[in-house]
Amino acid sequence: MKSLGSIRRDFAPWLDRGAAPFIRFEGVTKRFGDFEAVDDLSLDVFEKEFFALLGGSGCGKSTLLRMLAGFETPTKGRIVLDGEDLSGIPPYRRPVNMMFQSYALFPHMSVEKNIAFGLRQEGMARSEIADRVGQVLKLVKLEDYARRKPDQLSGGQRQRVALARSLAKRPKVLLLDEPLGALDKKLREETQFELADLQHQLGITFIMVTHDQEEAMTLADRIAVMDRGRIMQVATPAEIYEAPNSRFVADFVGNVNLFEGTVRSVEGDRAVIETDAGLTIAVVSEAKLGTSQKVSYVLRPEKLKIAADPIPGPNAMAGEVWDIAYFGPVTAFHVRLDNGATVKVSMVNATRQGALQLTWHDRAFVQFDEDAGLVLTQ
Numbered sequence: 276m277k278s279l280g281s282i283r284r285d286f287a288p289w290l291d292r293g294a295a296p297f298i299r300f301e302g303v304t305k306r307f308g309d310f311e312a313v314d315d316l317s318l319d320v321f322e323k324e325f326f327a328l329l330g331g332s333g334c335g336k337s338t339l340l341r342m343l344a345g346f347e348t349p350t351k352g353r354i355v356l357d358g359e360d361l362s363g364i365p366p367y368r369r370p371v372n373m374m375f376q377s378y379a380l381f382p383h384m385s386v387e388k389n390i391a392f393g394l395r396q397e398g399m400a401r402s403e404i405a406d407r408v409g410q411v412l413k414l415v416k417l418e419d420y421a422r423r424k425p426d427q428l429s430g431g432q433r434q435r436v437a438l439a440r441s442l443a444k445r446p447k448v449l450l451l452d453e454p455l456g457a458l459d460k461k462l463r464e465e466t467q468f469e470l471a472d473l474q475h476q477l478g479i480t481f482i483m484v485t486h487d488q489e490e491a492m493t494l495a496d497r498i499a500v501m502d503r504g505r506i507m508q509v510a511t512p513a514e515i516y517e518a519p520n521s522r523f524v525a526d527f528v529g530n531v532n533l534f535e536g537t538v539r540s541v542e543g544d545r546a547v548i549e550t551d552a553g554l555t556i557a558v559v560s561e562a563k564l565g566t567s568q569k570v571s572y573v574l575r576p577e578k579l580k581i582a583a584d585p586i587p588g589p590n591a592m593a594g595e596v597w598d599i600a601y602f603g604p605v606t607a608f609h610v611r612l613d614n615g616a617t618v619k620v621s622m623v624n625a626t627r628q629g630a631l632q633l634t635w636h637d638r639a640f641v642q643f644d645e646d647a648g649l650v651l652t653q
Contacts, residue, residue, distance in 0.1 A: 288321040289497065297322035297480055298343070298448065303352035305338050305504075312338040314504035315352070322357075325474050325481045327491040330501035331527075336484045339501075340450050343482070344373050357447060372446040374454055378437035380425040387412065387421040390440045397444070411439040414473065431462045438470070442477070451483040455490060467493045488528055492516070500524050516575075521653050525573040530607075532574040532618050532648075538564050545645065548572055552616035557589045560650040574648035576621040579641050581608055583633060586642035592618075596637045610639050 288294040296319035305313040313335045320326045328336035341347040343354055345366035354361045361369060372393075380389050387408050394404045412418045415435040425433055434455065441449055454470070455463045471494050474481045485491050491498050492512040500507045500515060500523075507527075508520045519525035526533055536550035546564050548556050556572065564570065580586055585593070594612035601624075608620045620641055633639055 286323065286496065288324070289319070294321060296320060297324070297357055298482075299355040300339070300343075301353050301355065303339070303342065303354060304350045305335070305342060305347060306350045312504055313342075313349075316504065316506055317352075318499060318506060318509065320480065320482060322480055323478045325471065325483070325494055325496045327483045327485060327495035327498045328501060329485060329488065329491040329498050329528075331486060333503075334501040335504040336501050337452060338504075340373075340452060340482065340484050343448070344371055344450055345369050370447040371450055372441045372444055372448075373450040373452065374437050374441040375452050378433050380433060380436060380440075382425050385422050385424060386417060386428070386436050389425070389436055390443050393440065393444050407443055411443050414442070414477075415439045429462075430459070431466055434466060438473075442479070446479065448480045448482060451481060453485055453487075454483060455487075463490070464493075470494060500527060502527075518649060519573065519651070522571050522573075522651055525571070525649070525651065530576050530619060530621070532576065532579075534572040534574070536570060536572060538566055538568045538570055541566060546650070548650070550616075553614040554592070554612070554616055557645050558648065558650055559646040562650050562652055564650065564652075568652070571651040572648050573651060574618075574643060576607065576619040577605075577623075578647040579618065579620040579643045581610065581620045581622060581633070581639055581641050583637065583639065585640045588642050589645050590647075591640065591642040593638070593640050594618075596633050596635055596639050599633075599635060608633065608639070610641055612641075 298320040300316055300318040303313055303316045304311065316339070328339060330336045338347060342349055345361065345364065356370065381392065384392070390408045390411060391404050394407060412421055415438055417432065417435055417439065420428065420432060425436065428436065455466055467490060483494060495512060497509060497511055498515050499509045502523060508515060508524045515524065515528055519528065522533065525531055534550040534552055534554065536548045538546050539549050540547045541564050544559050544561070546558055546560055548558060548570060550556065550572065558572065585591065592612050594610045596608055597611040597617065598609035600607040603624070605621045605623055609617055610620060611617050618641060
């Protein structure tokens with residue numbers, strides 16, 4: 276499949292068969308008693324990549340990060356960083372640094388002393404420490420806050436101090452555990468772009484753990500979606516969203532209409548699917564399909580059209596507006612079709628009057644093109 280969506284076109288080493296991974300998890304398993312947090316997992320991360328581990332609570336993503344940092348030891352398998360097996364190497368000897376969700380700043384120390392703490396522990400000369408602290412303060416735009424204490428800073432500023440402290444030791448890999456979780460929504464959105472720009476500027480490999488899909492999609496070059504200690508899919512954000520490889524990934528990432536059904540006819544790359552919800556839909560599919568095959572059809576809400584009058588084209592349906600949610604940029608509709616099935620539709624509010632003047636219980640018509648969705652066979 277060709278690459279989907281916007282990526283740094285000059286940076287896609289995973290597409291180069293000759294590129295050597297910078298970090299390799301090779302058959303890694305981690306058990307806590309009878310509980311298997313990570314299950315025979317293999318994964319490659321490339322140098323200078325911003326990589327995200329995305330999943331729900333208990334999926335194993337934080338355990339994977341902690342094993343790379345050296346805070347946990349794999350039960351089986353090995354982790355290789357820049358050609359070196361990390362087995363037996365303690366955390367303080369590994370060329371990685373970890374930024375925690377809580378930031379863990381020392382409240383009695385100034386910003387500059389917080390940043391310098393790790394460098395002093397390593398015995399670096401005072402003049403070198405001063406230079407290094409000045410460099411990272413400039414990098415995160417906090418030069419004017421060097422003498423302040425953490426309680427004199429905003430949440431976003433404290434996040435930058437924690438980031439500066441992590442970068443001061445110039446690690447080969449920076450590990451971020453829910454790095455923006457403590458920020459409010461608006462500040463989190465602003466900081467996401469700053470963090471991505473900073474990573475690209477520094478060229479340091481970042482690995483982030485998050486349960487926030489939007490955060491992973493905004494920041495990462497690639498995302499690994501995890502479930503119950505296993506990797507379900509590794510791909511760019513656009514490929515994860517537009518071309519999920521399974522029902523789980525399709526349902527987990529973003530909002531979706533997911534229909535189970537049976538293929539009734541196939542002609543070339545076109546097929547007709549009868550869904551369990553009673554809909555008959557015409558689709559175009561890259562997958563090789565056979566008559567009577569059980570499949571799932573994935574249709575994102577923004578791929579559907581909605582109107583107060585019938586819409587010409589394939590897969591045209593009618594129903595009643597059952598629910599509406601106004602989010603500002605978009606309005607989400609739940610439409611109960613005449614056969615009793617419900618579909619989700621979202622429309623951009625391109626004018627001040629909103630996307631469409633429909634309200635609860637109005638008659639509504641929806642339609643989607645044959646290539647609007649994705650047929651999944653697993």
